[in-house]
Amino acid sequence: MSLGRVAGAALLALLALGPFLPMGGMGQYLLHVMIQIFVWSFIGGAWSLMGRFGLVSLGHGAFLGLGAYTVTLLWNFYSLTPWIGGVAAAVFTVLVAAVVAYPCSRFQVVGHYFALVTLAVGEVVRLLIIAERNWTGGSLGLSLRPAIGDSLLAMQFADKRVFYYASLVLWLVGLWIWYRVDRSMARAAMEAIGEDETAAASVGIHVTRFKMGITMLSAGLTAVGGVAYAQYISYVNPDTLAGIGVSLRIVFAVVLGGMYSLLGPTVGTALTIALGEYLRVLFGLRFIGMAETIYGLLLILFIIFLPSGIYGSLRDVVARLARPARLASGLR
Amino acid sequence: MLELRRVTAGYGHFTALWDVTLRVEAGEAVAVVGPNGSGKTTLMRVISGLVAARTGELVFESASLAGRKAHEIVSHGIAHVPEGRRIFPLLTVADNLKMGAFQPRARKGFAESLVRVYDLFPVLRERQKQRAGSLSGGEQQMLAIGRALMSRPKLILLDEPSMGLAPVMVLRLFDLIRRVREEGYTILVVEQNVRQVLKLVDRAYLLEVGRIRMEGRAAELSEQDFVRKAYVGL
Amino acid sequence: MIDPIFLVEAAVNGVLLGGVLALLALGLNLIFGVVDIVWIAYVDLVMVCMYLVYFLVMVYGWPLWLAGALSVALGALLGLGVHLLIITPILGKAPVNQLLATGGLLFFLQSFATFLWTTDHKTVRLALPILEVGGMFLSFTRLIAFVISLVAMLGLWVFLRRTYIGTAIRAVSQDREAMALMGANPQRVYLVTSAVGGAMAGLAGALLIIQYSVHPFFGAAFGPLTFMICVLGGLGNMVGAFVASFIMSEIISIGGVVISTEMGYVIAFIVFIVMMFARPGGILARRG
Numbered sequence: 001m002s003l004g005r006v007a008g009a010a011l012l013a014l015l016a017l018g019p020f021l022p023m024g025g026m027g028q029y030l031l032h033v034m035i036q037i038f039v040w041s042f043i044g045g046a047w048s049l050m051g052r053f054g055l056v057s058l059g060h061g062a063f064l065g066l067g068a069y070t071v072t073l074l075w076n077f078y079s080l081t082p083w084i085g086g087v088a089a090a091v092f093t094v095l096v097a098a099v100v101a102y103p104c105s106r107f108q109v110v111g112h113y114f115a116l117v118t119l120a121v122g123e124v125v126r127l128l129i130i131a132e133r134n135w136t137g138g139s140l141g142l143s144l145r146p147a148i149g150d151s152l153l154a155m156q157f158a159d160k161r162v163f164y165y166a167s168l169v170l171w172l173v174g175l176w177i178w179y180r181v182d183r184s185m186a187r188a189a190m191e192a193i194g195e196d197e198t199a200a201a202s203v204g205i206h207v208t209r210f211k212m213g214i215t216m217l218s219a220g221l222t223a224v225g226g227v228a229y230a231q232y233i234s235y236v237n238p239d240t241l242a243g244i245g246v247s248l249r250i251v252f253a254v255v256l257g258g259m260y261s262l263l264g265p266t267v268g269t270a271l272t273i274a275l276g277e278y279l280r281v282l283f284g285l286r287f288i289g290m291a292e293t294i295y296g297l298l299l300i301l302f303i304i305f306l307p308s309g310i311y312g313s314l315r316d317v318v319a320r321l322a323r324p325a326r327l328a329s330g331l332r
Numbered sequence: 333m334l335e336l337r338r339v340t341a342g343y344g345h346f347t348a349l350w351d352v353t354l355r356v357e358a359g360e361a362v363a364v365v366g367p368n369g370s371g372k373t374t375l376m377r378v379i380s381g382l383v384a385a386r387t388g389e390l391v392f393e394s395a396s397l398a399g400r401k402a403h404e405i406v407s408h409g410i411a412h413v414p415e416g417r418r419i420f421p422l423l424t425v426a427d428n429l430k431m432g433a434f435q436p437r438a439r440k441g442f443a444e445s446l447v448r449v450y451d452l453f454p455v456l457r458e459r460q461k462q463r464a465g466s467l468s469g470g471e472q473q474m475l476a477i478g479r480a481l482m483s484r485p486k487l488i489l490l491d492e493p494s495m496g497l498a499p500v501m502v503l504r505l506f507d508l509i510r511r512v513r514e515e516g517y518t519i520l521v522v523e524q525n526v527r528q529v530l531k532l533v534d535r536a537y538l539l540e541v542g543r544i545r546m547e548g549r550a551a552e553l554s555e556q557d558f559v560r561k562a563y564v565g566l
Numbered sequence: 567m568i569d570p571i572f573l574v575e576a577a578v579n580g581v582l583l584g585g586v587l588a589l590l591a592l593g594l595n596l597i598f599g600v601v602d603i604v605w606i607a608y609v610d611l612v613m614v615c616m617y618l619v620y621f622l623v624m625v626y627g628w629p630l631w632l633a634g635a636l637s638v639a640l641g642a643l644l645g646l647g648v649h650l651l652i653i654t655p656i657l658g659k660a661p662v663n664q665l666l667a668t669g670g671l672l673f674f675l676q677s678f679a680t681f682l683w684t685t686d687h688k689t690v691r692l693a694l695p696i697l698e699v700g701g702m703f704l705s706f707t708r709l710i711a712f713v714i715s716l717v718a719m720l721g722l723w724v725f726l727r728r729t730y731i732g733t734a735i736r737a738v739s740q741d742r743e744a745m746a747l748m749g750a751n752p753q754r755v756y757l758v759t760s761a762v763g764g765a766m767a768g769l770a771g772a773l774l775i776i777q778y779s780v781h782p783f784f785g786a787a788f789g790p791l792t793f794m795i796c797v798l799g800g801l802g803n804m805v806g807a808f809v810a811s812f813i814m815s816e817i818i819s820i821g822g823v824v825i826s827t828e829m830g831y832v833i834a835f836i837v838f839i840v841m842m843f844a845r846p847g848g849i850l851a852r853r854g
Contacts, residue, residue, distance in 0.1 A: 117842050289680030299666070300671060402747055418741055
């Protein structure tokens with residue numbers, strides 16, 4: 001068994017036992033942070049399915065918001081269990097994504113253009129939520145109607161540990177999906193498309209179908225992440241879930257961690273959340289805004305000095321260290 | 333005047349030029365011919381600074397050009413008329429010429445250069461207020477050459493000037509290039525139209541797959557059987 | 567049904583709004599078209615200049631015109647600073663990294679503003695009259711802002727068309743490499759462009775603070791709108807951006823009166839998305 005596999009298994013075991021490890025008084029807080037990390041890593045991974053192929057979206061907040069609000073509204077107004085509501089939310093979001101992705105793919109809207117179109121979609125969703133304040137609660141947000149006690153049907157639990165394991169599983173599922181896409185024919189096709197669309201089309205790759213497919217998958221998964229978030233936090237708000245702010249944060253986390261690797265989004269998300277929490281604890285309520293200011297400054301510095309992300313840079317360093325050793329062994 | 337010694341250059345992992353050595357004396361007209369993809373355009377771009385040479389030396393009038401950026405090389409006196417002309421389509425003819433004289437040395441003699449260019453290419457004077465993008469292919473090529481002349485160069489690099497032009501236009505163009513040469517400019521031209529260009533220049537090099545295969549006086553080269561058979565026409 | 571006079575009033579207000587939006591769009595477009603990088607934080611620079619004018623006029627009692635002039639200067643300085651410190655290191659890098667660099671600046675500016683000045687809305691109140699024209703009520707402040715915007719845009723037009731460096735800027739936006747072959751150092755052209763774009767942000771800031779209130783998240787309100795106007799008009803296309811500004815401002819203004827303020831924006835954004843598909847190169851697309 002390789003070193004990587006052993007480390008991976010150990011980490012997984014640690015995570016599985018997590019909630020039962022003695023953490024002193026910090027238990028609940030740490031669980032909360034871990035749940036955030038799992039869910040946002042899942043979302044980041046979903047974004048990276050598009051990002052790694054050159055489809056840089058600055059509007060994933062739209063899919064997040066659509067997922068979260070749909071499931072919340074269906075429960076609040078129709079008592080539809082989130083198990084079905086979540087699926088409905090994902091399907092709805094995928095349809096919206098298809099409507100946007102089709103013209104983008106057909107008319108070769110790429111690069112900066114694509115980023116701005118997605119930004120517009122994100123804003124449209126956010127504004128629609130605010131505009132329809134009668135039933136969405138507008139800028140004040142919407143709370144999930146509480147079920148009586150713990151309810152599997154309503155996906156509401158008092159014990160954070162349930163959410164912990166649920167989000168752990170979600171995260172693992174996300175990794176599995178990423179892995180499957182990575183190994184599939186779709187990946188080769190998308191890379192060809194990313195490099196030269198016309199050339200790819202000329203060898204018979206159905207560009208539109210692939211781009212739409214990956215966009216719809218990414219959107220659907222992001223919506224599921226939104227559902228998970230809504231169920232856990234029990235409160236949704238257009239600015240936290242659908243604006244350019246959240247969209248940028250997702251992109252930052254993924255690029256920081258490394259857009260092209262399986263664990264990149266997770267590493268990036270874990271780091272940015274940990275950083276955010278650290279700064280928030282450090283400054284508390286004393287200097288409001290200072291935490292975010294430093295966060296922004298660090299992000300700028302990271303992007304300038306670590307363009308291939310932390311994970312990517314680490315891998316480069318490790319590869320470079322490993323090379324001379326291999327060379328030496330070869331010359332013997 | 334210009335000398336390349338054992339220059340190797342390329343893009344990323346791809347090497348387009350291998351070990352290229354050539355020279356151009358002051359007042360000469362030299363051609364580099366060869367088939368598509370042989371690296372002719374890369375050669376031009378290395379000389380004008382758009383592409384960095386990986387190894388070898390690049391010397392112009394005893395000064396090394398190694399590592400210099402494109403906009404610096406212009407001030408040394410090299411003007412590059414790029415492949416496809418690359419005139420500014422939305423600017424007027426006059427503005428295009430103005431841009432040619434961007435650097436300070438050229439701006440001083442701006443009025444004089446402009447008169448010279450309009451004398452060489454009267455059609456440009458006629459169309460000076462027209463959008464450059466609306467000119468015909470031949471006129472655009474004249475504009476591109478005129479623009480290069482505005483920078484008061486000593487050496488002019490011409491990359492595939494006959495590309496995309498009708499045969500009649502090609503003949504006229506080469507006549508004009510001959511006149512430019514007679515004005516005293518040193519010329520290095522890269523061309524696919526071997527027959528026409530060999531009539532124009534003193535010496536020529538044959539570039540194939542990134543390497544110099546042959547060099548000699550134009551008259552000798554045009555006698556070469558395989559040159560005539562393989563690259564004749566178009 | 568709505569009294570037609572309200573519609574006309576909305577239309578006129580749309581024009582007045584369009585003027586200042588055009589200023590924003592042209593500044594952003596200028597930089598976009600030349601340097602080929604999206605300054606996601608552009609409107610946040612406007613926000614900073616708005617605060618400057620606010621403090622100079624309301625706290626230190628400066629005359630508005632002087633504060634405005636300083637705002638323009640600050641804008642130009644900020645433009646230079648952004649290009650030197652943030653853009654230059656990421657030139658030629660992957661688009662996503664470029665977007666994130668200015669995105670980080672957005673976070674930084676918005677949070678720093680929150681830290682320094684809290685989220686309270688601040689505005690500069692001018693004691694200027696409301697004009698009544700044929701049953702419509704028009705703000706004199708808006709009118710003045712509109713006129714100044716037009717004058718500034720005219721100035722920009724003259725700068726780009728008649729001056730040497732202005733023509734060079736246009737040339738670079740059409741073919742960067744060819745311009746390098748003319749002896750133009752791209753970095754110098756970028757710096758001038760960034761300074762001019764920043765100056766326009768500064769002027770827009772001065773004109774906006776007298777009409778709207780400033781708060782740290784002002785950029786979140788006007789930013790996306792500005793981008794969409796630029797893309798709608800065609801990247802690098804100044805006339806297109808000008809026209810697009812008024813199209814969007816009319817939709818927002820009239821939609822705002824007919825339905826609701828938010829729906830006005832929503833409709834404008836949906837029109838943008840539809841236009842992106844109909845004419846991906848922009849409504850006045852000239853370059854292929």
